[in-house]
Amino acid sequence: MIWAKEETLSRNEIEEIQLSRLQEVVRRIYEKVPAYRKKMDQQGIKPDHVKSLSDLKNMPFTTKQDLRDNYPFGLFTVSKKELVRIHASSGTTGKPTVVGYTRNDMKIWTECVSRIAAMGGTTDDDVAQICFGYGMFTGALGLHYGLENIGASVCPTSSGNTQKQIMYMKDFGTTLLVATPSYALHIGEVARQMGFDPAKDLKVKIGLFGGEGMTEAMRQEMYKLWGQDMKVTQNYGMSELIGPGVSGECLELCGMHINEDHFIAEIIDPETEEVLPPGEKGELVISCITKEALPLIRYRTRDITRLMYEPCKCGRTTVRMENLSGRSDDMLIIRGVNVFPSQIEEVLLKVPEIGAHYEIIVDRKDHLDTMEIKVELADESLLDSYAKLGELEHRIKSKIRVILGIDASIKLVAPRSLKRFEGKARRVTDLRTNML
């Protein structure tokens, strides 16, 4: 079902709402956020220069670096007292990216997620199991509130302990699964190993997947594991923008509908930073036009996609973004966690026993992401014993775990054995491309 009337407005109506909200938010950030005022002044833009939606292209971009530079609350337009929720996500340096919500922001967030869950087939009859990790990441609690708002019975099982997840699924009669697509496949496999046929013995009929992109191959595998009649959709968001709730697939499976009364989407050429015409592929740039605490304007998502403005067969008129086809930076998503190779590099450079060169190999085994880091041994004094070399591997592994929250396998290799690059180093090999 279509959750809100805002999803079926005419283009003129949508754009009218967008313009008035954009003008209001630009005025607000100019007044309240010194960092925005400085950027706008440098580009010679005043709030009343925004007379039409096409004037948005003259506004400065916001990047993840801006959030870091203004850590933790520097880009907020409200005082800390007005916040009712704070979340954070990992950053490339030690400092995470901090986001906050006022009471009204929580309402917007919940509404946006409810729309997307409804698009994916959710009703108040569903028993929803949320297998995203709870905590500082926005994914779990975002879906949690949105699904509760629809009236589904929400089970916050969080991630991990897969056998127990399956026990709950069976005993509670779970009908809806929230997870990263790779974890959903893993759960399905484990259920099979436990002697269940997920398609017959479990009642899961809706999958709302996110946290990482889902390839068409993964979707096909999902049908095979969970049943051909499963409603398999993915949704998109990032904590900087709101969390989940920016966009999601409807059951027509022809791209993700963007909640356009809350977010304005543009596509730019990531090199020239020029706005590209509708339908062309480039980097997605999103402006938050209704949020109170942290309304980022022209946020560089680094995700590559295209926008489709034609009305959808489902009845919604909101613009659709094509399923992601890569990123304009080198961010990796490993087990749903954002990982920048620079974070790993920073850890490695502080280990004196190894050289400066490294290689990261990301793969997927049994539907779980794996990461191997090859480093060159530089300190010959460790050759006394295997124990010393083992201790070194162990130490690097635990440092990586502290920074990223995920396990990597560390492989020591001989000095000068890793590839050297003359130009831009290509240190990351992602073997998951087009994989299940």
Next chain:
Amino acid sequence: MIKQLSVFVQNEVGSLAGVTSILKENNINLKAIASFDTPEFAILRIVVDQPDKAKILLAENGYAVKITEAVAVELEDVPGTLNGMLTVIAEANLGINYIYSIVIRHKKAPLIIVNTDNLEKTVTVLRENGYLVADQEDL
């Protein structure tokens, strides 16, 4: 004591031959070699007639190499000698990390190389019990 080279090698086809061919090309005589079954990488222990030259050459060829001292014990070819030596070490409360041997010596008895956490003490107790501990020149 004698000098032993510890070389880091990856478990790949030809990795040992890579080391030995560098030694051969430079007329360095390989006296003993030991490596163990490990999944990822190995520490190769070798004894050669010119350890310092071998270290430089291997390092130049991209190997991580370390020279360490090693205890080499001459063993007569009679039953029970190896057991006798190991008992002496055990009774001195020294744990053995690894052990290998030099078999090819011109008309001399083979040498057993033992590594413990305390090499000095190992030499002392072996000599006290009448064992012949070799020096680099004895090779």
